Amino acid sequence: MKKYLIKKYLIISIVIIAIALVAMIFFFERNRKPVVGILFPIDSATAYSDRMAGALIAIKSLPDSVKFVDIDFKSSDLSTVISKSIKSGIRYFVTFLTSSQASELRNVLNGKDVILVDSQVTNPVVINEIKDFYTISPTDTIQASAIADYIHAKNYKNILIIKGDQNPIYENYLSSRIASDLHNYGINSVITDANQSLNATADCVVLVMSSNRVIEIMPQIRSRYGMIPVIGSDWTLDQTLLNSNLSNGMIVTCFADLANLSKSFKELLYKIKMFPDSPMLLAYNAVIVTFLLAENGVRADDAEKFLDSHAFFGSNGEFTFSNKSVSSKIYFYRISGESLTLLGSWR
Amino acid sequence: MTFKRFVIFLAVASVVFASIDLYFQFVNVRNELNEELTDVSTVFSQRIEGIIHLISIMKLPDNVTLPPGIKGVIEIDNEGNVVRSYGFNDYTKALYEFSVMSGSYISPLINLDGSPAITIASKTPSGIIAVEIDPRISIPDRNIYIVDQSGFGVNLSDGEWKTFISILAKNSNFIIEWPYLFIKDATYGNYTLVNQVRISSLIYRALIASLPSYVLIFVLFSLTGLLYLYLKKKDRPIEEFLNFLGEIKIFSKYEGKEDQKFVKNYNDLVNEWNKLSKGYASVIDEISQTNADLIKFNDLYAELPMIFERIDSEESFNDAIKIVARRILDLSKCVKGVGVKYGQKIFNIGTITSYDLQNNGTKFNLEIKTHSNTLGFVLDLDRFTTTDIFKELLISLLHHIGSVVSMHELREERNESARYDPLTELLTRQEFSNLVFREIEILKREQGQSAFVLIDIKDFREFNERYGHFEGDVLMKYISKVIKNSTRITDISCRWGEDSFAIYFANFRKTDMKAKEAEILGKIKEFKREVNIKIGVSYYPQDGETFEELMKMAEERSESENES
Numbered sequence: 001m002k003k004y005l006i007k008k009y010l011i012i013s014i015v016i017i018a019i020a021l022v023a024m025i026f027f028f029e030r031n032r033k034p035v036v037g038i039l040f041p042i043d044s045a046t047a048y049s050d051r052m053a054g055a056l057i058a059i060k061s062l063p064d065s066v067k068f069v070d071i072d073f074k075s076s077d078l079s080t081v082i083s084k085s086i087k088s089g090i091r092y093f094v095t096f097l098t099s100s101q102a103s104e105l106r107n108v109l110n111g112k113d114v115i116l117v118d119s120q121v122t123n124p125v126v127i128n129e130i131k132d133f134y135t136i137s138p139t140d141t142i143q144a145s146a147i148a149d150y151i152h153a154k155n156y157k158n159i160l161i162i163k164g165d166q167n168p169i170y171e172n173y174l175s176s177r178i179a180s181d182l183h184n185y186g187i188n189s190v191i192t193d194a195n196q197s198l199n200a201t202a203d204c205v206v207l208v209m210s211s212n213r214v215i216e217i218m219p220q221i222r223s224r225y226g227m228i229p230v231i232g233s234d235w236t237l238d239q240t241l242l243n244s245n246l247s248n249g250m251i252v253t254c255f256a257d258l259a260n261l262s263k264s265f266k267e268l269l270y271k272i273k274m275f276p277d278s279p280m281l282l283a284y285n286a287v288i289v290t291f292l293l294a295e296n297g298v299r300a301d302d303a304e305k306f307l308d309s310h311a312f313f314g315s316n317g318e319f320t321f322s323n324k325s326v327s328s329k330i331y332f333y334r335i336s337g338e339s340l341t342l343l344g345s346w347r
Numbered sequence: 348m349t350f351k352r353f354v355i356f357l358a359v360a361s362v363v364f365a366s367i368d369l370y371f372q373f374v375n376v377r378n379e380l381n382e383e384l385t386d387v388s389t390v391f392s393q394r395i396e397g398i399i400h401l402i403s404i405m406k407l408p409d410n411v412t413l414p415p416g417i418k419g420v421i422e423i424d425n426e427g428n429v430v431r432s433y434g435f436n437d438y439t440k441a442l443y444e445f446s447v448m449s450g451s452y453i454s455p456l457i458n459l460d461g462s463p464a465i466t467i468a469s470k471t472p473s474g475i476i477a478v479e480i481d482p483r484i485s486i487p488d489r490n491i492y493i494v495d496q497s498g499f500g501v502n503l504s505d506g507e508w509k510t511f512i513s514i515l516a517k518n519s520n521f522i523i524e525w526p527y528l529f530i531k532d533a534t535y536g537n538y539t540l541v542n543q544v545r546i547s548s549l550i551y552r553a554l555i556a557s558l559p560s561y562v563l564i565f566v567l568f569s570l571t572g573l574l575y576l577y578l579k580k581k582d583r584p585i586e587e588f589l590n591f592l593g594e595i596k597i598f599s600k601y602e603g604k605e606d607q608k609f610v611k612n613y614n615d616l617v618n619e620w621n622k623l624s625k626g627y628a629s630v631i632d633e634i635s636q637t638n639a640d641l642i643k644f645n646d647l648y649a650e651l652p653m654i655f656e657r658i659d660s661e662e663s664f665n666d667a668i669k670i671v672a673r674r675i676l677d678l679s680k681c682v683k684g685v686g687v688k689y690g691q692k693i694f695n696i697g698t699i700t701s702y703d704l705q706n707n708g709t710k711f712n713l714e715i716k717t718h719s720n721t722l723g724f725v726l727d728l729d730r731f732t733t734t735d736i737f738k739e740l741l742i743s744l745l746h747h748i749g750s751v752v753s754m755h756e757l758r759e760e761r762n763e764s765a766r767y768d769p770l771t772e773l774l775t776r777q778e779f780s781n782l783v784f785r786e787i788e789i790l791k792r793e794q795g796q797s798a799f800v801l802i803d804i805k806d807f808r809e810f811n812e813r814y815g816h817f818e819g820d821v822l823m824k825y826i827s828k829v830i831k832n833s834t835r836i837t838d839i840s841c842r843w844g845e846d847s848f849a850i851y852f853a854n855f856r857k858t859d860m861k862a863k864e865a866e867i868l869g870k871i872k873e874f875k876r877e878v879n880i881k882i883g884v885s886y887y888p889q890d891g892e893t894f895e896e897l898m899k900m901a902e903e904r905s906e907s908e909n910e911s
Contacts, residue, residue, distance in 0.1 A: 243439045243440060
């Protein structure tokens, strides 16, 4: 009888413990927040401080319903780091990649139920190639049309397009696209590499490269062509360019209206002693979009439909998606000393 | 109290004590680390403030030898123009503007030739002086990072870069990001110091700190064991020791005295009795409930024949089925819905939907074969309150309903057979008269025309005598078949007399009648025996406007044909 009782109590105890365990697992699983991974390269560390500041301001302004985690990577390990993160259960990512870096992710992302929102990839081929990849920037096709229209409006006749060598997918596509659009207007253009000598006749130069390369090549341009107009693509514009006298007078394209910022955004920036720039504002928007995707538990298959059917409120006001990229205006700024003067916008 | 109980109490108390102690040690270790971080932060901020103070009062000479730790120095005038610069490469707009606005400026981290640097600027009477310094300070065995406001951090000891966006975004000073605990210090200037500690190492440190408590517990257990052995050796009853423990107030509630034991046994017996009483009461309740159910069932049994007796049309049959469904629903609260399916007809009430009737789901369902159809029931029974007895009574009732419906079907069938002649399967004369009478009324309103045909078998009695009555029946059946095949669905035909047939051709023109007459006669002549037939035809409205007039005319013509 006693043995029977002990056995009975033992079984009851085991059942109660099992129920408690299952309830706990169920409770934690149910309350587990979706996770968004923010990928930053640490090998070029401080060059990304503006994007990081944008991301940080966005996270601070968002509710606590989504968990953000920092994922550091070295540029050579990008694919491995993303693969590991996917295996650890992260389904949403915010990135700040170049088009060339993004193209390497084709095999890593395709076929997985993950969504990657980038703030600065612009190459339409790369964007379409990777199934669940979205960008906060307008595509290079749109930017090329904007630059060609600007040149046409200014009546420049001979254009020298100089492309860099750090982000070949972006640089090759955008420069050839600009040349093609200029050709449609009957404007002559020559594409050359940044490391080649500048021989072509030109009354306007277009630079498709990073800001560092701009600083390197500007002395050559000024010595060969004097003070002719120089137009830089979106990648050329960051704090490096603003802190250099060499870029004074240069015209740059930008995907954000830097003057049209909310008061709270400006106050937060003042607190951390930084000035706004385009990558920062786009990083902010990328985090906001990814947060909404994660909070709503949007699956990869439904992401495009979700993004196309919503309007988002970012650092620069409202924006919408179309064909996996943001449909926003292209702004033309002139670098005047250490500040930017808005010349106009193009859509 | 038994010794076993005492040991269990001791063990539980020890585990609770050890857990609480471990938690407090964990908090202590965490606070110690926080204090360490505050100390480092103080040293760091003093260093920065010292530099700011120094550069705010310094005036740069023409030639400067930079002291160790200072990577560059720059002097800017009040308009933002560089006056002097020694090894300083990162003069930014932010440096000038924020120094002018705030009096001093500390930059985010920069990566200068592979090592971290920060710029510290201060406003002086003549302009602004800024220096670039390496922020790292030597703190061995600590993973402390200096993090700028954009979220980039660099390890103070080894210079490793790391991002801290999610850590800075949180308001708490202690953040767990498995497997690390991040301890965050208040932000100074443009920086936050973050200590990254492995949670496992924290637990390890807490366990070490709790060691005295574990020793104490161990000693307590050992002493208990020794006391037990001592008492046993001295041949002194352990009860003596346990009695001593029993006197201690905290244990007394676990152990009852003899009189308390008696009361406990008595209480157990009372409880047992109460349980039995409750069981008895519930059985009585169940029986009463069953009786009440039986009364309701009997009422319905009595009512059923009355419900189905009143049926005189299809609509009233449908109403009868609806009433039955309603009555079943009213039998008990445990019946939540009733559905009845009869042929293609569906009736549902309560929680049963037409979907439940079309799909055999989880609901209780029963199909009963009636005389000429199938009667299906789907019932939603409450699984907690439906007793087995009720269910059995219900099944019996449903079968009874099936029987009542069968009886109704038989009655209908009987009524139907009265309309037809059993031999020829054509309408009887009475039914024919009723239908045709109605048709003539319609013809009058619509001003249509029609024909009446009377077919008579001549010398049928002789035919029967010659070939036998069985052959006579065969002939009657054959002619009825010919009539059925030669008439349209809208025409009406009947067995008019013992050896005659009548046909009413609706909307039939006189001109077409000759051909039809010939067709019928031709087919009858094909019978295996020789048959003599008389046919008389009358037309509405030419030959009369009433049924009687028209039939009379047809009879006369049939007779005259005979004469001719």
